[in-house]
Amino acid sequence: MERLRADPTTRALVLHRGRLAVVGQEAPRAALLPAAPLLSDTGRGDGLWMFLGESDGGAHLAFVLPDGDDVAPPAGADAWLGLRDVTQGQAGALAAGDPDVVLTHGLSVEAVALAGWHGTHRQCGRCGGPTAVVQAGWARHCPADARETYPRTDPAVIMAVVDDADRLLLGHAATWPEGRFSTLAGFVEAGEALEDTVRREVAEESGVLVGTAPGDVVYRGSQAWPFPASLMLGFRARAVTTAVHTDDEEVTDARWFTRAELAAATASGEVGLPGRHSIARALIEEWYGEELPGS
Ligand SMILES: [Zn+2]
Structure with a gap:
């Protein structure tokens, strides 16, 4: 993750309290921002990084800012919006649309789902102790009983x-x-x-x-x-x-x-x-x- 964050081709979605940093007024879409400057731009080193996937253009990450007070959208984004209010791509059962919109929307759904799971699984379900994020954001580990939990659906x-x-x-x-x-x-x-x-x-x-x-x-x-x-x-x-x-x-x-x-x-x-x-x-x-x- 450290290597990917520093790579100039890596882009990241930014989330805060379940909402996405978006660009565009008429058809808002999640902003895919260069990952490297985000730590200094947002000043939030205590955020959570998650790996979403890779395409020809580079890796895609998500950066989840800690809950807490209102924060301004990061440089390069216009606003915070919930997933229901961003322009939808079509996936799964539904006919495909513009590939860029489908990709961005797919990453948005993935990031919101994953961020939501982290938000409600900070403690171990077995012993109640604190868990740590592992596997690039795809699991949480309880050191007390060496147990890993995974995002559920x-x-x-x-x-x-x-x-x-x-x-x-x-x-x-x-x-x-x-x-x-x-x-x-x-x-x-x-x-x-x-x-x-x-x-x-x-x-x-x-x-x-x-x-x-x-x-x-x-x-x-x-x-x-x-x-x-x-x-x-x-x-x-x-x-x-x-x-x-x-x-x-x-x-x-x-x-x-x-x-x-x-x-x-x-x-x-x-x-x-x-x-x-x-x-x-x-x-x-x-x-x-x-x-x-x-x-
Ligand atoms: Zn435990």
Whole structure:
């Protein structure tokens, strides 16, 4: 890491309290800044350095400034922004876009996920003692019991539920703005297989039963979702019942849409869909067959 930090071709993302140093106003992107001057520019020698990867142009690192008071963005950056507010690249299940945007966004997701994990794993989970960063930011070591811990990811499922009339089930969560509808989703519980999570979450949130035959739950793609540590695993699921009873706590409305109904509802603004770069949108548009209106 010391060698890479000093190498003039090495670039680094800078993070503070979960936000990224960004450049650009219209389409802000994480700033990839020369790594060597960052220590003196920021005056924060006690920050955390992490190795993100290498490409033809050189190594990519992340530099996480200690929490604490507000600090100005480093020289070469314009502002601090959360990951949800930077220009999205598409990855995983989603079609690729501009390679530079995809690379920068991929590094941003990686850095935010890793920084978030360090922020909540300073103590050993076994003995409670302090842990030290090792393996270029990819593990923490407890000297008391010679144990290493690694960044963890919490799997969550998200599913396009389709009935035998080829209608799509979308739900409205209690916390969302009025008219917003999306695919159902939920966390995988301990000891649970993904297909069982799909069936349980759909039943809990909508009352609809998903089939148990081979092919009734099919994996479609994934999206890293480091808020703080999720991986969204996308599925197509076949419903074997259609009666809807929402739980009225997490999900307050759930409806079946034909393609014509969803097209009309999104065109009129009655229904708002999740953002264009989300796996939820990709699952909905895969069922629909093409892009739907709305950003
Ligand atoms: Zn320990």
